[in-house]
Amino acid sequence: MPNATAPDQIFQRALANSEILLPKCDDCGAFHFFPRVLCPHCHGAAISWERASGNGRVHTTTVVRQKPERGGDYNVCVIELDEGVRMMSRVEGIAPADVVIDMPVTAFVGEAEGAPAVLFKPVEG
């Protein structure tokens, strides 16, 4: 059932429009992720949404090893965005093992498991 105020729906609808929105607390001003109905920092329930800067760094990373016939190795990482929130994702465009901690990355909306998802690529230059 569509609900204009449901946190997950707001996030997913934006993703479907290739937009990354982050929840931000009206009371304390801090961002959080994952989306929820209260702020995990001050527990206020007034939440607004802001477009993410898309800038972040690899906080930590691993390579999931998998046989080539099953799709091969892939990256799983946790990204810290400039907004101060962390999310699990993967860095694309380079070999999984070349993803390193502190590497600057940029977010984009790609596809994971057949649905729109936040992915990252290395900052160019």
Next chain:
Amino acid sequence: MTSELRGKSAIVGTGHAGFGEAHGLTAYDVMAQSALAALGDAGLKMSDVDGLFCTMMEDSMPALMAAEYLGIQPRFMDGTMTGGSSFVNYLTSATMALEAGLCDVALIVYGSNQRTASGKLVTASRPPAYEAPYNPRYPISAYAMAAARHMHEYGTTREQLADVAVSARAWAQHNPEAFQRGPLTREDVLGARMVGDPLTVRDCCLVTDGGGAVVMVRADRARDFPKPPVYVLGSAAESSHRQISQMKDFTVTAARESGKRAFAAAGLSPEDIQAVELYDAFTINTILFLEDLGFCAKGEGGAFVEGGRIAPGGVLPVNTNGGGLSCVHPGMYGIFTIIEATRQIRGDAPGIQLNNVDLALAHGNGGVLSSQVTAILGSQATL
């Protein structure tokens, strides 16, 4: 100030069953065999049990399933599911329930047939919605990312991680109950198949069947049983997250808080502990928990475990049964930290029995470094 609960309850029986492969048995069969073994050890009957503390991997109401299977109607039950730490957590709730008179005989029990049933982790839990699309392999990807961050911040090496596995194997080689007793070198660990960088398959715990149980009573009657009682001197818990992406500091676990409070409750400090039983789901766990529980400083865990320092004959006996890495790991290992700590204190450890152990530590980990529970156990002399 020590806790009002210090020494108010005691473990008077331990038991286990189905170590390695329990062909044809269900998880509940293994659970029940473990319960019978622990009650036999305590000289008690199943019908004496009026408090049940249990969770399993396969159901949403495992404690009810277990009570039904065992043919008992407990008047107090705790099935709080914090992952593998649950059983150490039950030491606290069982002590409280016993002390309040809500039950007289507490049974903490677990069983699993995950190795013969599927060969991999059996779990009723769903992957978190905001992590699942990226296909992390649970639980290893989470622990691999913690290890990577520890290596990045403190220079911890893969060799040091490997030495945790080598030390665990060295203990296991003396333990006839351990599942993996063959030789294992640092090179073996480093050269094993990489599963989730930086962890190879030898940095990971075993996948075995097995169950374990302990029986607890109030301290005032603890000396009326066949085996020497082992008292709960302090126990404490802290949880920090559920999903690994929500862990605030990947190099510091909630064991720092659980350990601090467990030691305070017991009126003891890490220097007093003679045997350390930690939930070693992966080699990084042992390093993190030794740091967070205060056996060494943050960042020095790698050097602390290097070159046999936690192996037999080293500076600190850690996971004296071989741990989850080499002895047994049936999905959740927490109960076995209690059993090995208890047996070291009683003097009937199945492998290397340390001399004159009066104080031992059991530490449970649950989820993906999410829930940490620490217990200090002691002999009659420590009351």
